[in-house]
Amino acid sequence: xxxxxxxxxxxxxxxxxxxxxxxxxxxxxxxxxxxxxxxxxxxxxxxxxxxxxxxxxxxxxxxxxxxxxxxxxxxxxxxxxxxxxxxxxxxxxxxxxxxxxxxxxxxxxxxxxxxxxxxxxxxxxxxxxxxxxxxxxxxxxxxxxxxxxxxxxxxxxxxxxxxxxxxxxxxxxxxxxxxxxxxxxxxxxxxxxxxxxxxxxxxxxxxxxxxxxxxxxxxxxxxxxxxxxxxxxxxxxxxxxxxxxxxxxxxx
Amino acid sequence: xxxxxxxxxxxxxxxxxxxxxxxxxxxxxxxxxxxxxxxxxxxxxxxxxxxxxxxxxxxxxxxxxxxxxxxxxxxxxxxxxxxxxxxxxxxxxxxxxxxxxxxxxxxxxxxxxxxxxxxxxxxxxxxxxxxxxxxxxxxxxxxxxxxxxxxxxxxxxxxxxxxxxxxxxxxxxxxxxxxxxxxxxxxxxxxxxxxxxxxxxxxxxxxxxxxxxxxxxxxxxxxxxxxxxxxxxxxxxxxx
Numbered sequence: 001x002x003x004x005x006x007x008x009x010x011x012x013x014x015x016x017x018x019x020x021x022x023x024x025x026x027x028x029x030x031x032x033x034x035x036x037x038x039x040x041x042x043x044x045x046x047x048x049x050x051x052x053x054x055x056x057x058x059x060x061x062x063x064x065x066x067x068x069x070x071x072x073x074x075x076x077x078x079x080x081x082x083x084x085x086x087x088x089x090x091x092x093x094x095x096x097x098x099x100x101x102x103x104x105x106x107x108x109x110x111x112x113x114x115x116x117x118x119x120x121x122x123x124x125x126x127x128x129x130x131x132x133x134x135x136x137x138x139x140x141x142x143x144x145x146x147x148x149x150x151x152x153x154x155x156x157x158x159x160x161x162x163x164x165x166x167x168x169x170x171x172x173x174x175x176x177x178x179x180x181x182x183x184x185x186x187x188x189x190x191x192x193x194x195x196x197x198x199x200x201x202x203x204x205x206x207x208x209x210x211x212x213x214x215x216x217x218x219x220x221x222x223x224x225x226x227x228x229x230x231x232x233x234x235x236x237x238x239x240x241x242x243x244x245x246x247x248x249x250x251x252x
Numbered sequence: 253x254x255x256x257x258x259x260x261x262x263x264x265x266x267x268x269x270x271x272x273x274x275x276x277x278x279x280x281x282x283x284x285x286x287x288x289x290x291x292x293x294x295x296x297x298x299x300x301x302x303x304x305x306x307x308x309x310x311x312x313x314x315x316x317x318x319x320x321x322x323x324x325x326x327x328x329x330x331x332x333x334x335x336x337x338x339x340x341x342x343x344x345x346x347x348x349x350x351x352x353x354x355x356x357x358x359x360x361x362x363x364x365x366x367x368x369x370x371x372x373x374x375x376x377x378x379x380x381x382x383x384x385x386x387x388x389x390x391x392x393x394x395x396x397x398x399x400x401x402x403x404x405x406x407x408x409x410x411x412x413x414x415x416x417x418x419x420x421x422x423x424x425x426x427x428x429x430x431x432x433x434x435x436x437x438x439x440x441x442x443x444x445x446x447x448x449x450x451x452x453x454x455x456x457x458x459x460x461x462x463x464x465x466x467x468x469x470x471x472x473x474x475x476x477x478x479x480x481x482x483x484x485x486x487x488x489x490x491x492x
Contacts, residue, residue: 148321148323148325149325149327151302151321151325152319152321152325153338153342154302155300155302155317155319156316156319156338156339156342156386156390157316157339157342157343158338158341158342159342162341162342166327166330166338166341167327170327170329171329248328248329248330248370249372
């Protein structure tokens, strides 16, 4: 109980500190530059009440989920394969380096030309940024794999799905989960940015619209929505997965 | 019968086996002793089919071989029971049947209370018992042991040799047992092969007459064999 309280105590204080700082700035500057926390909550409330929030959130959630699923499956699969073949690893490295290294805004510019405005642009760009991160994590995991355990598994005839379930997946889990966690954050950030620049619906484009209307409180309200998406991915998806994967370590 | 016939194996320019031949009869425990790096592990891996020879023939009784490695090599995220039953899982034995067989072996190896513990919760001796059980449980056609008791104290070592012999007596089969320990070899082997190398060559062979299961550490034959092995293996030291 005491450790639980301590675990939440400091982050909570951190949030309160941020809100205090925000309120201070809001008192110093006009609302069009820095809207107060109450004004932002009010804007959020109106968006929720009129249903605009839920429509945008639903669409964005779909896009981000698709991008995250595609990016992680692509990255993990390539990482698994590259971990078993130095030739393939060498072959893939430049392409993935290009995807991860080029500024995301360049991908958005190109995707706009290729796919125009619509869901495809933010999804493709988020995949391009997420896949290399998950690839790297998986590849590192394959490199760190205990060769002796692999030999043992082979000696006892373990293969196919059983080999993946008994050996590869648990061994890779810590690496994979770290990669997925970073990948999820990137998907949200880059996906929403793609929407901002390339879409006419969704959280990002709603933020862009609020900006053109100089409705700063609403812009910040959409930022909170994007943050909530990130918390959702950590809290609902990755957190429980990580706890499940590490359960055997906890046994004292 | 488990047999290597004229086996050749090189790693790059280093020839580890150069026309090496060895056999273990259907009910024979053969212990292999020799200096580190003389090719014992390579020859064991070739005998078990984990490694392909560059040339030569390997004859192995049909069926899954059972391996015990130097380190336990248990899956850290699986319980003792699941680790012990890994080979059965690989063979597709249904869960209920698997659990029944595993429970029997846990019992025989004195691990009944440890079934649900993870490897990091087990002592070194218990981990190696699980590894032994993992090899026994698949009803292996032959057993290949690569210094399996190396890191254990002498009491545990003798206990585990005893468990190995009990299992062998229940189901006799060819066994290749690599060890550095003269006492282990003198207790467990029908025949001891002393190697030199690389490339591996047979320096001496010692056949023992008392059945392994009837031997005690202080039997005359065991002690004599140990003394002979010691004379063969120990390098002469300068006087102090």
